[in-house]
Amino acid sequence: MSVIPQQPVPRQSAPQQLPTTYLPQIDQEVAAGPQPRRQTSGVRIGDALSLVGAVLAALALAAVLSSQIAPIRGFLAFFLVTYVLFLAIYAVLVRLDESASVVVDRIVAVLVQSGAFVLVLALTSVLSYTVIRGHRAVAHSNLFTHDMTTTGPLDPLTSGGVGHAIVGTLIQISIALAITIPLGITAALFLTEVPGRFSRFVRTIVEAMTALPSIVAGLFILSSFILVLGFDKSGLAAGLAITVMMLPIMIRAADVVFRLVPSTLKEASLGLGAGQFRTVLNVVLPSARSGLTTAIILATARGIGETSPVLLTAGFTASMNTDPFKGPMVSLPLAVFEFVKSPEPTMVARGFGTAVVLMLLVLILFVAARVLGAQDVAKRARRKQRRTAVRDRVTATPSPTSPRSSDA
Numbered sequence: 001m002s003v004i005p006q007q008p009v010p011r012q013s014a015p016q017q018l019p020t021t022y023l024p025q026i027d028q029e030v031a032a033g034p035q036p037r038r039q040t041s042g043v044r045i046g047d048a049l050s051l052v053g054a055v056l057a058a059l060a061l062a063a064v065l066s067s068q069i070a071p072i073r074g075f076l077a078f079f080l081v082t083y084v085l086f087l088a089i090y091a092v093l094v095r096l097d098e099s100a101s102v103v104v105d106r107i108v109a110v111l112v113q114s115g116a117f118v119l120v121l122a123l124t125s126v127l128s129y130t131v132i133r134g135h136r137a138v139a140h141s142n143l144f145t146h147d148m149t150t151t152g153p154l155d156p157l158t159s160g161g162v163g164h165a166i167v168g169t170l171i172q173i174s175i176a177l178a179i180t181i182p183l184g185i186t187a188a189l190f191l192t193e194v195p196g197r198f199s200r201f202v203r204t205i206v207e208a209m210t211a212l213p214s215i216v217a218g219l220f221i222l223s224s225f226i227l228v229l230g231f232d233k234s235g236l237a238a239g240l241a242i243t244v245m246m247l248p249i250m251i252r253a254a255d256v257v258f259r260l261v262p263s264t265l266k267e268a269s270l271g272l273g274a275g276q277f278r279t280v281l282n283v284v285l286p287s288a289r290s291g292l293t294t295a296i297i298l299a300t301a302r303g304i305g306e307t308s309p310v311l312l313t314a315g316f317t318a319s320m321n322t323d324p325f326k327g328p329m330v331s332l333p334l335a336v337f338e339f340v341k342s343p344e345p346t347m348v349a350r351g352f353g354t355a356v357v358l359m360l361l362v363l364i365l366f367v368a369a370r371v372l373g374a375q376d377v378a379k380r381a382r383r384k385q386r387r388t389a390v391r392d393r394v395t396a397t398p399s400p401t402s403p404r405s406s407d408a
Helices: 024-032 045-069 075-095 100-138 163-193 197-210 214-228 235-259 263-271 276-287 289-304 308-313 332-340 345-373 377-396 403-407
Strands: none
Touching: 045 075, 075 100, 100 345, 163 197, 163 235, 163 276, 163 289, 163 332, 163 345, 197 235, 214 235, 214 308, 235 289, 235 308, 263 276, 276 289, 289 345, 308 332, 332 345
């Protein structure tokens, strides 16, 4: 019997320990306990108390100054002194707990929010005052449908209206838009796509026309279209005067929109073999559709409320006139001007009611333009896909008179 020699069993070495990373900062945080929660948004109690305390202290200090030291006359002067004191006191209170950069940030935030509040307050006050003065006239439906043919200054608000002015405004602004939109978009495309000396000259002329007084536009149409060419005052003349005011706004806004179109899209279209005309038609214009809608809104807002050009070129009439080529045609701004300058309270109320109608018309046009401008390329593509899917389902559904159904 042979004995098999036993092989020695190798000794297992102790497992090597991996080196550990020592993070003293983490150890200190763990030893110190949980950190307090940091607030990154919202308003802290300390900030709110500093703001309220600065307001109260500014009011008290301004009251002491106005009554004991330097007399301050008028609400506006008292408000300005109080506001300056508020900024100074608020900066000191914030500096007690924060750094100088935080103080500058808080003061700038207060200035920006104060400016926004003043703008909203001014807009609200104008709208509220107009609605309050004109609500008695707007309450009667005849204001929207009747004209002033058989109505005098002493007649009540239940008689007469500004239906002829509404129709005249729509006709005149339609004439202006029919000229402004194609001409303004074409000029903006020329400035963007065809750079050169002449384009710089055109841009200079457009920027100069932006600051053109409205009365000058009316005088230009009056001297050239009415006095030299011999045409009468009409809705067409008023539309041309409004066009002079709207065109530079339209060109500048459309120029900015076309510059925002990415150049990579144009380069991709040109690289695929498309010409400049096809690139502009299929790439630039669809990409800038929403921006062009905004440009049209800005131009319409400038032209629809103009009074001076219309006063010199449209004439005034109390009856309905739907022919822009013959006879005077009144608009809503011109009707407001004529009504408000009357000494009769009913005519003044009718004028403020006409102003309310003008604001409602502008609001309706603005909402309609925003709805149409929101239809971008992606939404139109999805709508087209849905229509195609519905058409395919209708086509695939067998009709009751089909041969397959008759065989069944």
